[in-house]
Amino acid sequence: MKKKMKAGLSTVIAAASLTVTALMTSPASAATIPFEWDDSVVTDVYPPNSNYKGMKCKGMPGSPDMVCFEKDGDRWWVLDANQDGMSAVGEWYNKRNGQLYRQGACANSNGAPSWSICQKDYYEDSTITFRLAHYSKGEKVNNGAWSDDLPAG
Structure with missing residues (x-):
C-alpha cells in the first residue's frame, strides 16, 4: 500500500511541477516579449498630408519633436x-x-531637423499604444504620456 501511495504522490508532484512551469512560461508579460529597437531611415519625404490626416501623433510639452503612426x-x-x-x-x-x-x-538618431521612418507590420485586429521619448547615448532622458489604445489596422 505504501508503494502505491508513494507512486501516486510522485505523479501528483510531477504534474504540479509541470503546471507551474507552464504557467511561468505562458504569454505575455513585458519581460518575456522581445523589445524591437529600430533605427529609423531618414527621409526627405514628409508625412502624407500637411495636416497629418489619418495619422495619430504624440509629442510632449516643451518639445517640437513628435512621433506619428500611419496605420x-x-x-x-x-x-x-x-x-x-x-x-x-x-x-x-x-x-x-x-x-x-x-x-x-x-x-530618429539622424540629427535635427529631420523626419525618419520605421516600417512595421501589425495585425489588423491589434491595437497600438505609443509615446514620444528622448534618448541620449542610449539612455532614456524623458518621455511624454502614452496615447490611448488605437486600432492598428
Whole structure:
C-alpha cells in the first residue's frame, strides 16, 4: 500500500511541477516579449498630408519633436526638430486580444531637423499604444504620456 501511495504522490508532484512551469512560461508579460529597437531611415519625404490626416501623433510639452503612426502602411514617422544632441524616439506597445503581443521603439538618431521612418507590420485586429521619448547615448532622458489604445489596422 505504501508503494502505491508513494507512486501516486510522485505523479501528483510531477504534474504540479509541470503546471507551474507552464504557467511561468505562458504569454505575455513585458519581460518575456522581445523589445524591437529600430533605427529609423531618414527621409526627405514628409508625412502624407500637411495636416497629418489619418495619422495619430504624440509629442510632449516643451518639445517640437513628435512621433506619428500611419496605420495605412504601418509606418512610424519620427520628427527630431530640436538640435539638442538627443534622439527623438517613438516607443510603442502592440496588443492583440487585449494581451501584449509586441513592443518596441523607432529611433530618429539622424540629427535635427529631420523626419525618419520605421516600417512595421501589425495585425489588423491589434491595437497600438505609443509615446514620444528622448534618448541620449542610449539612455532614456524623458518621455511624454502614452496615447490611448488605437486600432492598428
